Amino acid sequence: MPPGVDPEAFSWFQTVDADHSGYISIKELKQALVNSNWSAFNDETCLMMINMFDKTKSGRIDIFAFSALWRFIQQWKNLFQQYDRDRSGSINFSELQQALSQMGYNLSPQFTQLLLARYSQRASNSSIQLDSFIQLCTQLQSITDAFQEKDTGRVGSVRLSYEDFLTMAATRML
16 A cells, blocks of 8 residues: 555555556546445536546546545545534535535525525435535635635625636636
8 A cells, every 4th residue: 555545545446446547537436436325426526526636637546646535525524424413414405504604604595595406416305415515615615715816805895807707717617
């Protein structure tokens, strides 16, 4: 096992690296990660995470990047479980509202509902699984960082052109 690699991550990597290439693709990553209801992580979240940890921009990650990704997921999983107050394995509207508030986001109930609708897997189910929670929070933080770069006076509003907005959004998409 390489130094600095989490033993559990190493074990998972060995199991999931089906072609024994020494790298994990998006398809292989999706096979490695499951939500509390045993559903696979969604494609969008897997792609986002590969992009976050793929320093070579090859569309795949090695054992070191996978180990870092494993730690990243474990931290989010702990946070998810903290906010899943009813222990249902998913986060509903009130749990999401409380989670975002405790993370420092002052968002309206209407916007929280919009996020819930966007990130829930099924329209009939108004709750989100771990994969969508990670994606939602990571993208919200990225967009917030981009906004704060423009809001130098920290007043909560900025003035920008449409193209500046699109540039800001496009460069932050993971």
